[in-house]
């Protein structure tokens with residue numbers, strides 16, 4: 001893996017200013033305050049959201065371990081801490097989780113990160129499943145839904161009826177069926193408005209977006225302009241180095257690259273399990 005990192009660093013160094021010159025969503029300068037404003041009105045708004053069904057047996061079956069601390073949650077808690085450092089440093093509020101192809105482990109990473117963030121009680125976070133072609137967050141979390149995010153984006157169903165809340169500070173916006181016209185929906189003005197609505201009404205510190213793979217469809221390309229940064233998930237033993245480099249360039253042209261998670265490594269260590277990042 002050191003070779004992989006060295007080669008990536010070399011490729012990055014050879015690139016002429018690529019990431020540095022990438023267009024950026026205008027920073028809103030809203031770095032998470034250390035003593036956050038605790039408004040009982042916002043807490044009340046959160047309380048009105050329907051609750052997520054907690055089914056830890058299903059979660060563990062789907063490799064979701066971060067609902068409680070401990071050794072299994074450690075890689076995700078570490079990833080949360082590293083991401084949080086960047087989020088605070090740069091004033092980011094929207095982070096997409098992206099990969100080149102399907103099955104890299106994006107949804108598993110987003111769901112685990114969300115469960116880890118749910119234990120960070122001083123932060124209000126949402127996880128949004130925007131892999132509209134192959135949604136999986138609802139299945140991973142064992143949720144049965146009557147409505148979907150397509151209906152929410154089109155204004156046919158109220159966001160507040162559709163989403164689920166875990167505790168007082170973590171929200172999930174999911175689908176259990178594929179949504180029609182995913183690329184058009186994701187790039188529509190309604191989607192941008194919806195994200196603004198979530199941030200304002202629920203006073204979110206961070207929204208995590210589970211995305212479709214970059215190399216499969218153009219859904220993610222347009223959407224990445226709406227986020228502050230992207231975390232790239234790599235299927236470590238299967239993704240060719242060349243493809244990682246191409247993906248990183250593509251993402252860097254659209255938004256900030258928050259880091260790379262090397263998932264499904266055949267080696268692990270006691271601190272990071274199978275998750276490694278190097279930023």
Ligand SMILES: Nc1ncnc2c1ncn2[C@@H]1O[C@H](COP(=O)(O)OP(=O)(O)O)[C@@H](O)[C@H]1O
Pocket residue numbers: 062063099101102103104105106107108109136263264265274
């Ligand atoms: N670290 C891991 N080790 C082994 N299997 C994993 C790991 N992360 C994810 N998986 C499995 O890989 C498959 C694809 O994961 P998923 O998160 O749905 O990928 P994506 O959202 O990128 O398509 C799932 O069956 C999941 O359980």
Ligand SMILES: [Mg+2]
Pocket residue numbers: 106107108131134135136210
């Ligand atoms: Mg997925």
